[in-house]
């Protein structure tokens with residue numbers, strides 16, 4: 001049966017080829033079925049195609065895929081132009097693409113990893129949101145929902161050892177998203193920051209140290225969908241990590257240094273894609 005475009009929820013997700021992005025796409029498809037238009041972005045075309053086929057067949061969700069690198073502003077602008085022309089303004093844009101690399105400043109060979117992490121986790125958000133803001137402003141002025149969602153991390157609350165690039169990038173993401181939220185409020189565009197704790201994905205599968213309150217990606221995605229629908233400004237998932245994050249903020253620098261002395265580091269890897 002043909003769908004009424006007015007009833008279709010349009011959701012764009014970056015980093016949809018894996019982990020949290022794929023789980024979010026599945027959760028939206030499960031929830032909205034044929035009433036959903038998904039735009040799935042990533043670099044791994046085969047993974048995006050497999051996910052798109054699964055969601056179309058299983059849930060009748062409409063899926064379009066775009067192979068783009070969030071570090072490339074021109075690619076993101078071209079993708080957004082095409083989405084706006086063909087599908088219309090998304091109601092929800094989720095900036096989820098991210099990389100985590102173990103880094104140590106003392107090694108010159110880690111500089112490319114610092115760059116990749118900052119460009120993906122910080123500039124990637126800017127490149128994802130910027131091209132949609134003008135049309136989302138118009139949509140919001142016409143009473144349509146318009147929401148930008150950024151996936152940050154509990155790692156951005158305090159500096160973790162061996163994680164200088166990742167922790168700093170996520171701290172920057174949290175603060176950037178807060179600025180964006182207050183900038184967008186007069187335009188009726190809501191901004192939601194989600195800071196996950198430890199979630200089971202390929203990003204965490206390589207960690208050999210204990211990960212407290214580790215949560216499955218599907219469970220995370222259901223909770224994230226509820227937070228997005230409730231238009232939360234900032235949320236930590238799982239809630240137990242929210243308590244840990246509050247404590248982390250309170251600990252004085254000397255006590256933090258002592259507590260971090262024996263904390264295991266994320267492995268340094270040669271992959272700086």
Ligand SMILES: NC(=O)c1ccc[n+]([C@@H]2O[C@H](COP(=O)([O-])OP(=O)(O)OC[C@H]3O[C@@H](n4cnc5c(N)ncnc54)[C@H](OP(=O)(O)O)[C@@H]3O)[C@@H](O)[C@H]2O)c1
Pocket residue numbers: 014015016017018019020021041042043044045068069070071096097098099100120151152153154195196197198199200201202203204
């Ligand atoms: N898992 C956790 O415990 C956890 C905790 C806190 C925060 N997070 C955050 O959650 C987000 C998703 O992470 P994940 O755990 O799902 O990791 P993941 O399974 O490794 O997925 C990362 C996703 O980001 C995409 N991506 C990476 N670099 C990209 C680039 N330059 N351009 C376009 N897409 C890019 C990847 O797609 P392609 O390879 O196809 O490009 C992939 O889809 C990240 O921002 C991460 O920092 C995760």
